[in-house]
Amino acid sequence: MGRDGKAARFEELLIPHLDSAYNLARWLSRDDHDAQDIVQEAFARAFRYFDSYQPGNARAWLLKIVRNSYYSWLSKRQGEPVLTAFDPSCEPAWLAESADAPWPQPPESPESLLQKLDDVTRVREGLAGLADNYREVMVLREIEGLSYREIADVAEIPIGTVMSRLARARKQLQQDLAGHAQGQEVCDEL
Amino acid sequence: MNCDQARALMHADIDHELDPRSSHELNAHVARCEGCTDAYRNLQATRDALRDPALRYRAPEGLARELRMRLGTDSSQHSTRRWRQPMLALAAGVAFAAVIGLAVILQIPMGSRTVLPVSEMIDAHVHSLMADHLTDVASSDRHTVKPWFNSRVDFSPEVRDLTTDGYPLVGGRLEYTRQRTAVALVYRHRQHIINLMIWPETAAGDKSRQAFAARGYNVFTWNSRGMRYWAISDLNAPELEEFTRLVNAKP
Numbered sequence: 001m002g003r004d005g006k007a008a009r010f011e012e013l014l015i016p017h018l019d020s021a022y023n024l025a026r027w028l029s030r031d032d033h034d035a036q037d038i039v040q041e042a043f044a045r046a047f048r049y050f051d052s053y054q055p056g057n058a059r060a061w062l063l064k065i066v067r068n069s070y071y072s073w074l075s076k077r078q079g080e081p082v083l084t085a086f087d088p089s090c091e092p093a094w095l096a097e098s099a100d101a102p103w104p105q106p107p108e109s110p111e112s113l114l115q116k117l118d119d120v121t122r123v124r125e126g127l128a129g130l131a132d133n134y135r136e137v138m139v140l141r142e143i144e145g146l147s148y149r150e151i152a153d154v155a156e157i158p159i160g161t162v163m164s165r166l167a168r169a170r171k172q173l174q175q176d177l178a179g180h181a182q183g184q185e186v187c188d189e190l
Numbered sequence: 191m192n193c194d195q196a197r198a199l200m201h202a203d204i205d206h207e208l209d210p211r212s213s214h215e216l217n218a219h220v221a222r223c224e225g226c227t228d229a230y231r232n233l234q235a236t237r238d239a240l241r242d243p244a245l246r247y248r249a250p251e252g253l254a255r256e257l258r259m260r261l262g263t264d265s266s267q268h269s270t271r272r273w274r275q276p277m278l279a280l281a282a283g284v285a286f287a288a289v290i291g292l293a294v295i296l297q298i299p300m301g302s303r304t305v306l307p308v309s310e311m312i313d314a315h316v317h318s319l320m321a322d323h324l325t326d327v328a329s330s331d332r333h334t335v336k337p338w339f340n341s342r343v344d345f346s347p348e349v350r351d352l353t354t355d356g357y358p359l360v361g362g363r364l365e366y367t368r369q370r371t372a373v374a375l376v377y378r379h380r381q382h383i384i385n386l387m388i389w390p391e392t393a394a395g396d397k398s399r400q401a402f403a404a405r406g407y408n409v410f411t412w413n414s415r416g417m418r419y420w421a422i423s424d425l426n427a428p429e430l431e432e433f434t435r436l437v438n439a440k441p
Contacts, residue, residue, distance in 0.1 A: 007261045010261065011258065011261055015254060015257065015258070018249045018253065018254055018257070019246075019247075019248050019249050021249070022247055022248065022249035022250075022253065023246055023247045023248070026247040027247070032250070035247075036250065036253055039249070039253060039257075040253075040256070040257070040260075043257050043260075044260070047261070113232060113235070114232075114235055117235050117236060117238075117239040118239070120239070120242045120244050120245065123239050123240065123242065123245065124244070124245055127240070127245070138240070141205065142237060142240035142241070143240065143245055143246050147207070148202075148205065148207050156426075156427055156428070157427075157428070158428050158431065163198075163201055163202050163207070164198075166201055166205075167198065167201045170201065170233065170236055173236065174232060174236055
């Protein structure tokens with residue numbers, strides 16, 4: 001098929017997901033201009049890989065490329081392989097050699113959490129303040145509405161990790177919103 | 191169902207990812223548990239708040255047009271800037287095949303002592319793949335490999351047989367790293383070689399489990415039962431993680 005045919009097919013399949021691509025890039029990079037650069041790069045890569053694309057879930061395929069483009073961009077920008085905070089991943093039960101970590105208590109004043117949730121500015125700040133690996137699963141789930149399986153594919157993590165990371169991310173967000181300034185939770189059972 | 195289980199499952203439940211039976215049990219528990227009712231409501235409220243359309247960014251007006259120009263499908267303007275080169279120059283040596291799966295490089299927490307070792311581990315792994323460097327003792331039988339280390343290192347590493355799980359043992363060798371002699375066990379999964387480095391690390395050592403992806407390889411490290419482990423491979427992260435679970439499963 002000629003190049004024009006490929007370009008037309010590519011456009012028809014992927015331009016409809018431009019908002020999703022930009023949304024993810026914008027939440028990851030937290031900057032408008034950078035997000036545009038990342039989306040440009042992602043689409044360039046997607047076009048190059050388009051021949052290997054298997055018909056299926058175009059949006060998830062594109063979002064995976066966007067996510068990888070973000071981390072490449074981040075890596076180049078900082079010059080060294082020092083990047084986003086990684087969730088030490090308490091999920092695998094076999095690593096919990098100490099006692100099971102107790103579930104965090106719900107925020108002490110539920111009213112104040114609900115009040116904060118009503119304020120979209122605070123919610124936006126709270127979400128933007130999460131570590132990259134928490135923020136990305138939250139955006140993919142809560143804003144892009146991806147299923148756990150799709151999130152697992154885009155973020156390249158097992159499905160079990162999707163659920164537990166979402167659980168931690170939500171708790172972190174709730175704690176941040178309710179004003180419990182505890183910093184990023186670190187898995188301390190290891 | 192107890193509260194621990196309920197608190198874990200309610201996330202999947204609000205995401206409609208829970209099977210009907212578990213969902214039923216969960217709701218039965220929540221109905222009679224005040225703490226879980228509060229937690230569930232907070233969760234719903236959090237989810238609902240995140241549905242606010244103001245939180246969803248839309249692509250700026252010019253972006254679609256610019257993309258179309260590069261594709262050449264925008265007939266209103268002929269563009270010479272086609273996608274022959276990536277817009278952001280990639281560092282030399284970053285293979286495109288690696289980009290999709292392995293462009294993620296994860297941060298090492300400030301003050302961690304693991305920065306250098308990641309690179310060292312990858313170096314050691316790559317070096318081992320060269321001819322004649324992979325094993326000092328080549329055997330798929332752990333009863334041959336394990337005793338081979340007895341007279342050569344002052345600790346006794348556990349050597350698992352993971353053949354039925356799809357990770358046959360290839361052999362072992364001595365590895366000199368971090369100013370001490372370590373054990374390297376070599377496993378294989380399909381065509382991928384996995385190096386498992388092991389050395390004693392006291393309980394006072396850094397217990398954190400970490401994972402990294404760099405230079406086309408995946409790396410996991412953890413501390414368990416007095417030993418520090420590093421697993422390095424070009425195998426994808428989920429299957430390498432599965433390997434680490436098998437290695438660390440209680441005997």
